[in-house]
Amino acid sequence: MLNNRRKVINKTLNQILFILALMLCWELLARTGWFPPLLFPRLSDVLRTLITDIRSGEIVGRLYFSLYLIAQGLALAVVTAAVAAVLALCSPIVSDWVQAVMAILHPLPGISVLPIIILWLGTGPRSIVAVIWFSSVWPLIANLHTGLRSVPATQIEVGQNLGLKGVRLIGKVLIPSAFPYILTGLRVAWARAWQASVAAEMVFGASGGEGGLGWFIYKKRFFMEIASVFGGMFVIIVVGLIVERLCFEWVEARTVRRWGMTLE
Amino acid sequence: MTNQAGLVIENLSKTFHTKHKSIQALSGINLTVGKGEFVNIIGPSGCGKSTLLRCIAAFEKPTEGRLLLNGQESTKPGIDRMMVFQNFEQLFPWLTVRKNVMFALNASTRVANRIEQREWADHYLNLVGLKGFEDFYPHQLSGGMKQRVAIARALSVQPEILLMDEPFGSLDAITRSALQRELFRIWQETKVTIIFVTHNIDESIILGDRIVVLKANPGRIHSIVENHLPRPRSKDDPQFNQMWEKIHSLLNAETGIPPVEERLTGRVRQDRRLTAGAYLSLAEEVHRANPPE
Numbered sequence: 001m002l003n004n005r006r007k008v009i010n011k012t013l014n015q016i017l018f019i020l021a022l023m024l025c026w027e028l029l030a031r032t033g034w035f036p037p038l039l040f041p042r043l044s045d046v047l048r049t050l051i052t053d054i055r056s057g058e059i060v061g062r063l064y065f066s067l068y069l070i071a072q073g074l075a076l077a078v079v080t081a082a083v084a085a086v087l088a089l090c091s092p093i094v095s096d097w098v099q100a101v102m103a104i105l106h107p108l109p110g111i112s113v114l115p116i117i118i119l120w121l122g123t124g125p126r127s128i129v130a131v132i133w134f135s136s137v138w139p140l141i142a143n144l145h146t147g148l149r150s151v152p153a154t155q156i157e158v159g160q161n162l163g164l165k166g167v168r169l170i171g172k173v174l175i176p177s178a179f180p181y182i183l184t185g186l187r188v189a190w191a192r193a194w195q196a197s198v199a200a201e202m203v204f205g206a207s208g209g210e211g212g213l214g215w216f217i218y219k220k221r222f223f224m225e226i227a228s229v230f231g232g233m234f235v236i237i238v239v240g241l242i243v244e245r246l247c248f249e250w251v252e253a254r255t256v257r258r259w260g261m262t263l264e
Numbered sequence: 265m266t267n268q269a270g271l272v273i274e275n276l277s278k279t280f281h282t283k284h285k286s287i288q289a290l291s292g293i294n295l296t297v298g299k300g301e302f303v304n305i306i307g308p309s310g311c312g313k314s315t316l317l318r319c320i321a322a323f324e325k326p327t328e329g330r331l332l333l334n335g336q337e338s339t340k341p342g343i344d345r346m347m348v349f350q351n352f353e354q355l356f357p358w359l360t361v362r363k364n365v366m367f368a369l370n371a372s373t374r375v376a377n378r379i380e381q382r383e384w385a386d387h388y389l390n391l392v393g394l395k396g397f398e399d400f401y402p403h404q405l406s407g408g409m410k411q412r413v414a415i416a417r418a419l420s421v422q423p424e425i426l427l428m429d430e431p432f433g434s435l436d437a438i439t440r441s442a443l444q445r446e447l448f449r450i451w452q453e454t455k456v457t458i459i460f461v462t463h464n465i466d467e468s469i470i471l472g473d474r475i476v477v478l479k480a481n482p483g484r485i486h487s488i489v490e491n492h493l494p495r496p497r498s499k500d501d502p503q504f505n506q507m508w509e510k511i512h513s514l515l516n517a518e519t520g521i522p523p524v525e526e527r528l529t530g531r532v533r534q535d536r537r538l539t540a541g542a543y544l545s546l547a548e549e550v551h552r553a554n555p556p557e
Binding site: 155159164168172176177179258259260261 | 321323341342343345346347349351353354356357358367368371372373401402403404421
């Protein structure tokens with residue numbers, strides 16, 4: 001146990017050191033003056049600009065805007081997926097339909113529907129929410145569908161034996177039993193949504209000069225403020241890591257790992 | 265007759281329909297189980313013994329016939345007939361041992377108050393010998409302990425009948441016989457009616473008052489053996505061996521199941537996940553059938 005923990009710490013330390021070395025290389029390489037500083041700024045400049053952008057509140061506002069749209073898109077996707085998966089559970093015909101639609105639309109990258117969405121919904125936040133929804137809804141449905149199907153029949157019968165049926169049976173037995181799959185679905189959906197929001201905003205911000213992180217990067221590039229472009233990318237990486245490593249790992253440790261329900 | 269206490273099974277038949285054919289699993293079953301009785305059902309695999317139990321629990325709907333519990337026809341699953349399965353997955357892995365039992369009390373609305381639910385749960389966990397394991401999660405328990413939790417959970421809602429579908433079938437021989445003794449004690453303490461399905465002859469003799477022997481194709485009652493051996497029952501008792509031979513010959517002669525060695529190899533081939541426990545109990549049967557010189 002202790003030995004194991006030491007291994008994990010060693011591994012993390014090793015990785016952090018490597019990343020720090022890469023960052024040092026970046027700084028030194030930029031300082032040689034071989035490359036035009038406009039295209040390849042020093043890391044120290046990037047970090048300094050990032051701090052300025054955070055202090056001025058600009059990047060925080062952009063981040064908030066992105067997260068706000070993602071929350072909307074993900075919430076819609078969760079509702080859609082829940083309805084689809086529950087209907088599929090009730091009827092094998094609907095299940096076939098859901099699987100067919102999933103097979104056709106799942107491989108389609110979310111961003112590729114943007115042109116059509118712009119025509120239908122215009123270039124506003126609504127379109128970005130729609131792209132986020134489209135990017136995240138398929139992995140959610142797929143995992144929820146598989147999760148509900150893999151609930152052991154015995155557990156359902158135990159619930160029925162105790163008088164549970166319909167919504168109570170779903171809520172008290174099926175959903176908790178499918179939770180490992182639901183968590184995986186949410187993880188993938190979050191990653192897709194995060195990527196989709198940045199990508200969609202690169203094409204247009206949102207109406208009235210409002211936009212999220214993608215729009216921030218796009219605008220800074222337009223004004224050739226390359227240090228800020230890198231700064232925006234840093235924020236994207238850090239937020240992604242925080243949600244993945246802290247939020248999801250935290251939930252996982254307190255649920256599926258504690259219950260001995262980890263998939264694999 | 266219809267207001268008789270206990271369970272009355274009248275002319276029960278069950279046919280399963282698949283795309284191409286229909287299989288008659290049970291035919292013309294008539295059986296009365298009195299209140300507080302301990303009945304074993306034994307038969308070769310495929311004789312419909314589990315189907316019969318599932319019909320009693322109303323997980324399956326009989327094609328013909330009916331089931332009366334205390335004179336009332338029962339057609340839906342309910343907490344008056346609680347099932348304990350062989351499968352370890354029957355416990356909810358996301359709930360602790362205590363919460364698994366409380367779940368039953370809560371879902372069945374047997375006990376509404378949280379504090380009382382907790383007291384009831386602890387009482388029944390104590391009954392099955394799991395005091396001290398209340399806050400464990402199922403994956404932290406051994407197979408035998410999991411089955412104890414399942415029994416506690418089923419008993420907690422105070423059913424009229426406990427239906428047990430080879431509950432010790434996946435346990436090793438030692439755990440199995442320990443749980444058989446425990447189940448007998450629990451039965452005496454709670455006075456619950458138990459219908460216990462098994463394919464293990466020893467188990468059926470050790471536990472029950474009556475042994476219902478089924479035969480296959482279609483599943484029907486071959487004979488009912490009264491078991492009045494003095495308790496506690498021991499395999500060393502010559503009467504035990506007579507009883508064993510009797511049931512063994514009933515199973516063999518009339519059901520046409522192959523000799524034990526063939527069954528042993530057949531099962532090993534058929535079921536790669538055959539547990540050590542099941543293997544041991546089969547090996548034991550082989551040993552009994554062919555005692556060394």
